[in-house]
Amino acid sequence: MASDNALSQILTTQQMRDAEQRIFDAGMPEFDLMQLASGRAAEWVRRIAAGRSVTVLCGPGNNGGDGYVIAHCLQKAGLEVTIVAPEAPKTPSAKQALALWGDDVLTSGGSVQGEVFVDCLFGSGLTRKLSGEHSLLLRDLAERHQMAIALDVPSGIASDSGAVLNERLPRFDVTLALGAWKFAHCLLPARDKMGTQRLVPIGVSALEEAAVRVTKPKLAPPAFADHKYSRGLAAIVGGDMPGASVLAAQAAMRAGAGYVKLAVHEAPNAGPELVVDTSHVRVALDDKRINAVLIGPGLARHEGSIKALETALKCKGALVLDADALHLVEPHMLDPQMSVLATPHDGELDALCRKFAIVADGRMARAKALAAMSGMVICAKGPDTIIASPQGEVAIAPPAPSWLSIAGTGDVLAGIAVSRMANGSDPFTAACEAVWLHGEAARICGPAFTSLELAQSVGRALARCL
Template sequence: MNAAMIDEISELLLTPEEMTAVDAAATRSGIDSYALMERAGAAIAATLLRHFPAVLRAAVLCGPGNNGGDGYVAARHLAVSGVAVEIFQLGEPARLKGDAARARDSFPTMVRPLESYQPRSGDVVIDAIFGAGLARDVPADVRDAIERVSGAGVPIIAVDLPSGVDGRSGSVRSAAFAANRTVTFMTRKPGHLLMPGRELCGELEVFDIGIPGRIIRAEKKQQIAENGPQRWRDALPSRGLETHKYKRGHLVVFSGEATKTGAARMSAMAGLKAGAGLVTIAAPDDAVDENAAHLTAIMLHPIEDEAALRDWLHDARLHTFVLGPGFGVGEKARRFVAALSERHLVLDADGLSSFKSAPDELFSKFSGKPRLVLTPHEGEFGRLFPDIAADTAMGKIDKARAAAARANAAIVYKGADTVIASPDGRAYINTNAPVWLATAGSGDVLAGIIGALMAQGVPAFEAAAAGVYMHGEAGMRAGEGLTAEDLATQVRPL
């Protein structure tokens, strides 16, 4: 069964454009759009009453569209509940249209201009100015309101997304509220998961306001989702009784010179813990003794140059390789990659940097069924894909997907909001990684995990997505203060 068909609706990710299409389709189907707004406003009011029972005043900041209409409905419900409410409108209230105008008329109270709002102790702000569809910088009067509210430190409930956060990319449009809680409806948007939007949302609640799942699924066109086991579980190897070490794959990790061997060993250990049947470190002659002194379950093979590598590759059981951690930047790395162009490869760190002046040389070698995984952080991504990285109109998902299509590779665009993208357009946002994973050597461990999954026959994109998730789980087990060595020991097969 398609994973999307078994998702809970609240677990789906819809872009703002898709959500607009859902709203339009719901109206065409005969659903009362104002009834949806009523339920949305009631959910907002309920959130305030549940989490901020000591509120002295609800300051409802309303925008010029349907988000503002949600705010008016919330204000009415709060007033009925006995909360003191004041509404502050961006622009003229008389200019509201459709359902938003009807919501305004349903609560005929004095409305003040947004610029007149001055926070005071006991306030809870309902930010109903802009929703997920914001695609421009916020105007000056909204920036000023954001500054006043931020300076006062009063609690904020954001409607759909904090005003100023782009719902597609999670980026900030010149300024944005930092909400304590965010209330959204039916599904989440990418901006709820991508940084810095994820942090600015605070605690996120998704409310079902009554749009049928069939309509939502019909309008979901983009293959964007949160990364998790339901996305790739079926691609993982089975743990049958007939398995043996070669069925579980042979992973090779290349070591750097004698003074730079630790990164490869961390990758190799992670690969072994992630389930590879055999793991070998391929080391230059001057690094053999240094590696041998630290290895037990991991094998060691001397590989000095490209000729030795090509000779070794006559063994067809050598399936998957990790190149980059501690390897060194330069011609040797490029030659090794050329020799490995028919095999499965995770290219990381120095391996990526070796192609910064000639990325097309790398991409041209891996045509056909994707078998290459690239794991760039922000700087490495910019060196391999300078034009994509520089395109300010693209968010992280769009950049990762464009890079994956160009390279014919699975892209792991690393960061606090790692995005994994496939050449076919799929993109997953990872959310399970703790902040303490940002430590030296963490990426080496990730490369080994992904390599181990590929060695066991998992396709490149699924291996990358599962590997990123396993990496996050290992980080949670290791806990704060972890080192890369700690992290490698906490890797577990899924």
């Protein structure tokens, strides 16, 4: 039985090759592993095809090899199967797989019209964009079938970055990831091409240094003897636009902390359940019981906000920086001893990267470099949220409802995160817990919710983690 970590890890092409090599070194011949992987993938295809005819497009590498084995398994199961292979197999395992098939192979797809199409042209070994001929063949076959399944990763997609290398690549209904998730399964734009994703386990063990997919956290209810302070006091510093900090506080009250205090000069829209401290922020934060502080939502950007930020940075506990605080913070202000979580969206990530002189390509590389340089955990928000720690850990959030693309949902995320940190989670864990609870709260809300409704659903999302 594979461990949870092995099923949630995300591997680079090199890590995947090394993992396969370890399986070979343990005594399994290469072709046996191909047969195991392809046999399990074929079982998915058989169930999805449900008696319909299948066309398999096979390339020259091991992805193509998998295709021949899948075709063989489906034919044995009684399905009508056609193989299109524009090139002969080149790897030893792919050659053995063709021999196993032993039937006709079409070299062009001109006359093929079928029901289910399986793309085994290229997988994780793709090194450059598809030739015009390959790209046209892939698109044509996908268009001429009722449904399309990609094996491992759709052809034309860079496995390690999630870049789509060719224009007009087809959109797949199902993608069967072999052995482990790859970055392309988690990141845009590639993820958008893949439809429903399924992982086909092949016995790859968990790698300590691998990135992971954020999975549902396991949270505990308050202990029998807990009281509000033992569960954690989260302080949220408001500013000129108190609505944003109220949203964060509404979420924080439902995410685990025992006490949420909103430090803001006025909060006319705060409910009676919220503790509002209208004294000066210096006074409000001068409380040794505070475990974590959030500053940024609705803070504004002026002299007074900088002073408030400096005060928050003097609190010795944990800190969440969001929104305006990410524009105001300077590298020299960060105490290396503090546990800081920053939650930038793309614009804020740009601003932080400029400040910390980060030059790297892509959100993943930028988030990792920024975390390493700044000492902060970076939760780079978006449809494919990436969490990176200064120690090099990386987690990628599962897809969340796109209904989250409204104003105020980031405030809710920051509120959940500070609550988790007040409750005792380290910043990386808190960020993972927060993005999961945030996505789940959105699923609970259904379409077209307000950010207050999202905050109000956080408790029900948390209930699913107990």
